[in-house]
Amino acid sequence: MHLIGSMILDGGINFGIATAMYKGNSNPVHLWSLPNSLAGDAAVTLIIQQLLTWVLDRLSIRGDVRKGLVAPLRMPANAHAVLRWFVGLKDVRVHTSRKDKIKHYIRFNAPRYAAYFLASFVIYWPITMGILAGLKAHGIGKDYSGKGGDFNNWPMPQIFKGVYGAVVGLTTPFVSYIALIYEGETGPEGTDFAELSRRNVGDSSSGGAMSPSEEEQLKLADSNTSSQ
Numbered sequence: 001m002h003l004i005g006s007m008i009l010d011g012g013i014n015f016g017i018a019t020a021m022y023k024g025n026s027n028p029v030h031l032w033s034l035p036n037s038l039a040g041d042a043a044v045t046l047i048i049q050q051l052l053t054w055v056l057d058r059l060s061i062r063g064d065v066r067k068g069l070v071a072p073l074r075m076p077a078n079a080h081a082v083l084r085w086f087v088g089l090k091d092v093r094v095h096t097s098r099k100d101k102i103k104h105y106i107r108f109n110a111p112r113y114a115a116y117f118l119a120s121f122v123i124y125w126p127i128t129m130g131i132l133a134g135l136k137a138h139g140i141g142k143d144y145s146g147k148g149g150d151f152n153n154w155p156m157p158q159i160f161k162g163v164y165g166a167v168v169g170l171t172t173p174f175v176s177y178i179a180l181i182y183e184g185e186t187g188p189e190g191t192d193f194a195e196l197s198r199r200n201v202g203d204s205s206s207g208g209a210m211s212p213s214e215e216e217q218l219k220l221a222d223s224n225t226s227s228q
Helices: 004-022 038-067 081-087 098-137 156-186 193-200 212-227
Strands: none
Touching: 004 038, 004 156, 038 098, 038 156, 081 098, 081 156, 098 156
């Protein structure tokens, strides 16, 4: 569901949006020129789609885990620092108020979404522009309406946006993966928020790390929970 389903959903939604945007529009469709620029459309699509993926997929995973529909994951022992940063266990805090919770939510998610978006942009946007430039050069999707556009208003933009949205949906499993680890480490089956917060804002001289005895206690607690 978090791969094939998201690709179908993203592709279908983007196809529908492109139909509303371009079909019947009196302005020609260009690769670069506004107001109907496929280059600009591709960039804006990435911003919005990746933001929705980051927020909604994490919420979906959280709900599925708490309903018992999927099993959470634990952080791999040899996990790369980038993965650890995206999961964000070091930034888990106990919230004292709703305002504090909102502020922390923004501080926690904003830089991670920005990194997720930038990585997606670097991968998808230049390649997409190269493909569209090639299609334009070979007259594929050419505008024969007399508007003078690089592409027709139907069906080229719709096919482009639908396929583009579906391919961008390939990044959804990454968000699902880090969300599953987060839930596994902070949810009922993992270390609780209070413990993580105490570790992360603890004694600066120890860097907030647990002592060997604390680690042993947590392991024992985990084993007891698993046996129940």
